[in-house]
Amino acid sequence: MKRHPVKNSATLCQQALIVRIECRFGELSIFFNEYDCASSFESYLSCRTGTPKRSDDVCAAAERAFLRCPGSFGPDSDFDCVKARDAYYDCRDDTRSDYMFCSTYIEILGVCHTVRVSCSDLLDNYLACAHEGLSPNECAFGSNMRIGCLHALKAGTFRQIATCDSIWRDHLRDCSGLNGLSVDGPTPCTGGATWYEVSYSICEKQGDPVETTRVDYVKPEDNNFRSPVCWAPKG
Numbered sequence: 687m688k689r690h691p692v693k694n695s696a697t698l699c700q701q702a703l704i705v706r707i708e709c710r711f712g713e714l715s716i717f718f719n720e721y722d723c724a725s726s727f728e729s730y731l732s733c734r735t736g737t738p739k740r741s742d743d744v745c746a747a748a749e750r751a752f753l754r755c756p757g758s759f760g761p762d763s764d765f766d767c768v769k770a771r772d773a774y775y776d777c778r779d780d781t782r783s784d785y786m787f788c789s790t791y792i793e794i795l796g797v798c799h800t801v802r803v804s805c806s807d808l809l810d811n812y813l814a815c816a817h818e819g820l821s822p823n824e825c826a827f828g829s830n831m832r833i834g835c836l837h838a839l840k841a842g843t844f845r846q847i848a849t850c851d852s853i854w855r856d857h858l859r860d861c862s863g864l865n866g867l868s869v870d871g872p873t874p875c876t877g878g879a880t881w882y883e884v885s886y887s888i889c890e891k892q893g894d895p896v897e898t899t900r901v902d903y904v905k906p907e908d909n910n911f912r913s914p915v916c917w918a919p920k921g
Contacts, residue, residue: 698734701742705730705749714753726752729771740775747785748774751792765799773809782813790822790881794829803836811854818858824866827881828857831874831904835888838902845900849890852917874915882906889916 709715709723718726726749733745751774752767770792777788791812798805808829815825835850844850853873861875869877874886889901901914 698731701746702727702730702734705746709749709753712753718753733775738779740778743785744775744778747778747789751789754792764802765796770796777809777813780809780813782817786822787813787816787825790826793882794826794833797830798833801833801837803833803840808833815858819862820858821866823881824857824861824876827874827876827884828854828861830881831857831886831888834886834902834904838888843900843902844888844890845892846890849888849917853888853915856917869912872915874912885912887912887914889914891916 706723706727709718709726710720729752730745730749733740733748734742748771752771754770773795774788774792777783777791778785783791791809794812795805795808798808811832812825812829815828816822820828832850832854835844835853838844839847839850856873857875860871860873865871866875867878868875874884876884883906885903885905887901887903889899892898892900899914899916903914
């Protein structure tokens with residue numbers, strides 16, 4: 687391995703070699719060949735020496751996001767491993783983020799692309815949640831509910847974007863700190879479970895006068911099902 691023409695190149699190359707070894711022999715190595723790992727190695731070096739120059743912590747974590755790609759993103763998604771790496775950079779470049787939030791964000795972004803709704807405001811909303819003091823797990827759950835709501839809106843189950851906006855606002859208000867452990871409140875929180883294991887339901891009151899209700903249910907395999915939670919969009 688030739689020395690890279692930068693300051694502290696020996697340390698840099700050693701760190702890059704660790705990234706390559708993790709790719710080639712780590713727990714996810716079955717999904718990757720030597721070409722993939724050489725590409726990951728070069729990507730790490732580019733991250734460390736390009737513009738902007740990023741730390742070992744950020745660049746190595748981006749490669750781990752790349753390595754998780756085969757098992758994390760739906761086959762129907764147009765979200766690929768290279769996009770996962772770039773999205774991780776975007777997340778870590780924001781001062782509101784950290785390693786835990788950005789690792790979880792990549793999984794949520796994969797969900798967003800899989801169901802094919804607009805993901806353009808996802809990062810800003812997700813990190814706004816982080817700024818409000820909610821955990822990465824709780825922010826992921828709230829984001830997942832909003833994505834599911836947008837999908838139902840696109841499918842015609844719901845008719846008002848206000849439904850999706852209101853569940854997000856309520857989640858930020860009601861699920862911070864220890865409140866997120868509650869399963870009896872008016873707003874669905876994780877209750878301490880992992881974000882993708884928690885069932886929830888959203889309903890939209892419709893009609894004039896408001897009489898009819900359309901409901902969208904999400905029920906993961908753990909059967910942790912909740913009764914419908916209804917929002918009547920204001921105005």
